[in-house]
Amino acid sequence: MSEPLLDVRGLTTSFETGQGRLTAVDDVSFSIEEGEVFGVVGESGSGKSVTALSVMRLLDDAGTVEADEVRFDGTDLLSLSESEMRSVRGGEISMIFQDPMTSLNPVMTIGEQIAEVVRHHGDVGERTGFWSEMRRKYVTGTSTESRSWRRAIELLETVGIPEPEQRATEYPHQLSGGMRQRVVIAQALAGDPSLIVADEPTTALDVSIEAQILNEILELSDEFGISVMLITHDLGVVRETCDRVAVMYASEFMETGHVDDLFEDPHHPYTEGLLASIPRIDDDREWLSVIEGTVPDLIDKPPGCPFQDRCEYAFDLCDRPLVEYELDSNRRARHAVRCHRENDRVRVDESGHVTDVPDEAVAALERRIEAGDGSSNDATVAESTVRADGGSPTGGFDETERRGDRDEY
Amino acid sequence: MGLRQYLLKRLVHSVFVMLFVVTVVFFAVRSIPGDPARLMLGGDADPEALEALRAELGLNEPLYVQYFQWLRRLLTGDFGESIRTGEPVLGSLVQVAGPTLSIAMLGMVIALVIAIPTGIVSSVKRYEIEDYLSTTIAFFGISMPAFWIGIVLILVVGVNVDAIPTFGYTPINEGVGPWLRSILLPAIAVGFPYGGILMRMMRSSMLEVLNEDYMRTARAKGLTSNLVLFKHGLQNALIPVVTLAGIFLAVVLGGVVAVEIVFGIRGIGRLLIGSINRRDFPLIQGTVLIVSFVFVLANIVVDLLYTMINPRIKYGGGE
Structure with a gap:
């Protein structure tokens, strides 16, 4: 890749x-x-x-x-x-x-607002110094003969604006x-x-x-x-x-993955809630479903999952700092979820509710939290996991640490 | 609507504005206590002589007759004669217009040249030392009356710097240098309060503009911060300031009146105050008429400027 x-x-x-x-x-x-x-x-x-x-x-x-x-x-x-x-x-x-x-x-005229970008980033050989620009703005106006202006008109045409020459001056x-x-x-x-x-x-x-x-x-x-x-x-x-999408909630990316994966098989409770709240044309429910509760205050945000208060699956680990879990089964693209339900050792019943949190689950999580603060290192971990099949692992973790992490997936 | 049509419309409007002004002034000066005839002849004047003078001056006529007589003469361009001296009002006004206009114009220029850049700096350096310093100075300007600033300037500058006269006016035809020196202090005195107001307005207007979405767009285009500020921000920030600059010209015109007295300059202000003291009705009316004409004219110019810097506005409204 x-x-x-x-x-x-x-x-x-x-x-x-x-x-x-x-x-x-x-x-x-x-x-x-x-x-x-x-x-x-x-x-x-x-x-x-x-x-x-x-x-x-x-x-x-x-x-x-x-x-x-x-x-x-x-x-x-x-x-x-x-x-x-x-x-x-x-x-x-x-x-x-x-x-x-x-x-x-x-x-400012539409033409000039586009032309100035052309001048600053394109290769049209027009001066873009402060005084040149100021003179153009307040004294001479943008020359309609200039390359940047002509390019602006082309661009207006490209985006489907009729009579671009006329529009550019408006x-x-x-x-x-x-x-x-x-x-x-x-x-x-x-x-x-x-x-x-x-x-x-x-x-x-x-x-x-x-x-x-x-x-x-x-x-x-x-x-x-x-x-x-x-x-x-x-x-x-x-x-x-x-193509791919990230679901953001209370300043965090909760779930990231291919759009089809995410819509067909959402893993994060928040994503699930969002998808359930989309009104459907063949819907005969009287009430649309909503996610109960409100977004937490982001000032002095506590560690732990920001969605836990509204989450029907909330369990013991939700107070712990979030880490990213990568799902590896038959995904169209890398699929990552920040929810402790995805911890391999946590047992989940068919309805998605957590039934048991064995001590190993807590221990594995603690190792990950200690290994690095949050998903910045998870990313490295995830990558090394991928490479473990074919390539040589890289990254700054000692062997035991990495093995411990890999076990989780 | 074309420029010519717009101007014509505005001028017709201003005729009515001025008619209103002179009407109010006409009746107001006559309703204050004091009789010009008695003021001329003294407190112990002979009643018959007083009566004769009143009749001569036309003061015995009913008010509305006096009013319409005055208006009729005004329409032919005749401002009447001073009760006191018998000289034509217009002539006296032309004589004293020079110093007043010089002071007012220079005061305005000084105010604009200093206030606009200072307001910009102040908004960009908000809550920093530059901002505190300039807003404090501006606040002094707003708080102090022009004549008092004039007195302080005389005490501080005039007395210590020989080259700057503290008294009188030198016409421009006696040399630009002496002319400038003679109006410098009065101009600063009238310009300071005006500049203070403008600076505060420029600051708040620019602060508002700095938060606009198009300023973020300009930054997202990769322009330097100076270009963002002056190419994208300045004109937008000036829009409200220009309008208010016209309205607050009244501060300058009002300031000149008192400042002329302080600096012993024979200008319109001095003429006006003298004529009020002497209840010289035609002279008061003429002076106020001219001053309001200048004010109305200046605001027409400002509105023309406004349509130039704001493409969303067309002459006379509409698109």
Whole structure:
């Protein structure tokens, strides 16, 4: 397997607030392969957007981002200087934000908003210094003869905007919501990225154009070989568009796997609950099913599973720090679950309820927790497990430790 | 709607605004106690002489007759004559307009040039030393009346720096240097409160803009923080500031009146206060009319600027 395009290990983002430390992203690991559509699904406030913004290093000073690794195309993003990071933003990785009404600048022409990305990340030989840009903005305006402007018009055409020459000279308020989101897509394509992070790209749009916009994003990314990280709270969208998906809850990735595996055979109780709450057209229930309870407070978050209070399967181990369990049976892609029910030694009955927690289960878990803090090391563990069949194991664990871990799977 | 049509509409509007202003002033000055004839002839004047003077000045006519007579003359461009000196009001106004306009304009320029950049710095360095320093200074500006700032400037600068006069006005045709020096302190005095207000507005407006989604978009495009701030933020932040800058011009115009007295400059303010003291009705009316005209005109200019920096607004509303 070739190296993934984006590989995030142990990403933790927290904010200092007046009430205490708020953990918005807690020990999250994932990877995105080239050309893949990776979905992150979760409810509002679960940390989906912050995850994306942390990778882009777009959080302001209030946020602290820590990670074992954020590797993009072989480069560690966290070790880049700010100016190196700027060439990644909008160039290698571009973003599509939720609300095209507010994410486009109201006082700049559409053409210029796209053209500036072309100028900064493309090879059009136009000056991008501060004073050149300021003169262009406030004195001369963008030349409609310039290469960046012509490229902007091409891009508008690509995303299906009629009369692109005319539209390029207009301002965002002169366009409808759907058209504006197309402009945002054109803007995201302008830097010729290899990854587009789409943060709820259709949430603010009319349902009738939602499908159009999604298709546009997916077709174009397919056409240009761009990977997509699709952040959404809409499971229907995930099912239809993603290759792999991560379910996020209260700042943690609860379950990650191939979209078909996850929908057909969910392992995490939260995923199960989410899937059960999707209304179905052939449903004759009077009440839709819901997950009882509310999301826990993320300020000074206690260790242990954040879902335990709402979980019908909760048992003794749920207070312990979560670790990632990898499911290895007939999966279409690596499938990881953060739920102690997956601990091999924990006995589970047919309904999914835990019947017995033998001491070995507790001991195995404690070994894993001691071996490293959380899934950052689990990832290494998982990898060495895979390699144990064919390749030579690597990684910094002593032999007994690793064997102990492997037994669990 | 074209620019010409829009301007025409605005000018018609301003005619009504000014008509309202002069009407209020006309009746207001006549309702305050004090009789111009008695003020001219002194407290122990002969009643018959007083009566004769009143008749001569037309003050015995019913108010509405006086009002319409004045309006009729105004329509022909005749502002009337000063009761006191008999000189035409318009002539006196033209004579004193120079210093007042010079001070007001320079004060505005100083305020804008300092307040806008300071407001930006303050918002970017929010809750840091730069912010505290500039908001504190701005707060002083807002809290202190212009004439008092003028007095302090005379005491601190004027007395210690010989090159800066503390009294009187040198017209521009006697040299730009002396002219500038003579209006520098009064201009600072009227500009300080105005600048303080503008700075606070610029700061809060920019703070709001910094949180906008499009600013995050701009950062996500990989632009430098300076480009994000000045290319994407500045114009948006200026939109509300420009409007309020027009409205708060009243602070400058009001400040000039008192500051001229402090610096012994014969300008519109001094003329106005003198004419109020002497109950010189035509002169008061004429002066207020001119000042309100300047204010209305300035706000038309501001609104034109506003449509330039905000593409969402078209002349006269609508799309």
